[in-house]
Amino acid sequence: MIRDEFTRAVEATLFASTEPLTPDEIALHAGDGDVSAALNSLTDDYAGRGIELVERGGRWHFQTAPDLAHLLRRTREEPRRLSRAATETLAIIAYHEPVSRAEIEAIRGVQISKGTLDVLMEAGWVRPAGRREGPGRPLLYATTAEFLAHFGLGSRRDLPGIDDLKAAGLLDPLDEAFSQLQLESVDEDD
């Protein structure tokens, strides 16, 4: 049971927030105190309960325990049913970010239709992340904090199998050898 006033304030702040909060944002509301210690103490308090406190990409929020999903799931419908193209594109961005559209297309072997990236950006999972200095200065894409929160990832290091893929060289930048293998459709892009 928590009696410490500051920890109570951090708990209430996180509980009332409509979105995940960084420790700095928490401090703006909860006032002066050791936010990090309070978060640790709360994480312990909630371990094993029906609600848990989690960190996703540096932001904290309460959510229901995953093992209770079967009770709470209102429909079998996924919140956002992604097409195969969108799912693969999201995975490519997450595992390779920042990545250009041409690189996504090179990996998939087909052009991506206009709507695919739009859907991912509309969902708040993908964002433009500047341009790569170099020929054509292509726009780059990366994932968002919301992406990490939605898929329950503490950080990109938690992406399933990312270490194995990296070790196998499957996440290496596309070398020019690949461009020789690229399909005409990709070359025609843009």
Place this chain on the structure above:
Amino acid sequence: MIRDEFTRAVEATLFASTEPLTPDEIALHAGDGDVSAALNSLTDDYAGRGIELVERGGRWHFQTAPDLAHLLRRTREEPRRLSRAATETLAIIAYHEPVSRAEIEAIRGVQISKGTLDVLMEAGWVRPAGRREGPGRPLLYATTAEFLAHFGLGSRRDLPGIDDLKAAGLLDPLDEAFSQLQLESVDEDD
């Protein structure tokens, strides 16, 4: 710490619900179990925390502890320097109060924007002080007690007089245009 599966389910159900739930509605999600016992146990668990479980008209919901409600709406003061126009306007009001906007403009020799007086009133230093009987019945402005306190003045009589300002060199125009003039006249002397 709650280990009882049913209580965990009740906790998660209440947390995720978009509205307060009756025990029957809770049972629909949480499955078979003693809803009432679970609710009592949860109420005890949360007593004294930043979150509490409450019953209102037979329906249960979680809410932020009432004594922490002030955290949810935090006012943050950000220091901002008063603009020159606002400072001049404030000074004119202080020396000439009660004074109308037209008079302030005549003294300043420059029009003042609506926002300038708003800022001074927001700061709590200026207040409307009735209307002057006469053509157009113009609204008058005066300073507040807060104004005196902020500027360390016992009363308006403590404002330095014109002679004091002159002695302090404050009647010398300070702007750049004038310092340039001074330089020119010095040049002529040589």
Place this chain on the structure above:
Amino acid sequence: MTDELPLRRNDELTLSLGAWEGPLDLLLSLARAQKVDLARISILQLVEQYLVFIADARALKLEIAADYLVMAAWLAYLKSCLLLPKDPEQDPSPEELAARLQLRLQRLDAMREAGARLMGRDRIGRDVFIRGTPEGLRLVRKAAWQATAYDLFSAYGGVRARTAPAMHIVAHRAVLTLEAAIERVAALVGSRLEWARIESFLPSTQDSAYRRSALASSFAAALELARKGRVVIQQDGPFAPLMIRAA
């Protein structure tokens, strides 16, 4: 080689080409049908399958998109390179091209699987739920206006100075005071009995304003000394030189 085909061609061909997202997707499907690790797949066998597939599709007069044919041409070239005696000059070697194709298939396969694993995670709104009715946080920013008493007074001084009627202040300039002039003329005239012009009593200067001041004060000094009977002044006519000697 064709007798090793694990595909039952007719079954596959009942699917239209539209079932694949391009030739790489089709290649990956064919590769997976070999039921071996993608890293150890037989590229030659895969190439053969693809070419047979395309040939069959053409025989059935299916619409085949251009990129499938481009891939078929490239794979036919790769196949011939792999089968023909080695040309040491060829760069990249056919084996390397085959390895790159293999890596490409692995890459696509890895991302396809990663996507599936992502979708299978505990997702907010499907498996885990955030609070249904959060109160929401509000941060109200309020300006704390800053100004000092000095700002206030100097602003008022500035306003008054800016709007006051133009006032001319005589700037400080060099002058010879009357007292200094009396001292100087008295000392210079000494006990001389010769007449001397008043100008000869002035300090030497390039400053015309100072010179005018010195002339005026020296004249007044001469009058004062004459009144005391210490000097005599003489002038022959209006604007004539003013002559002075000791009395």
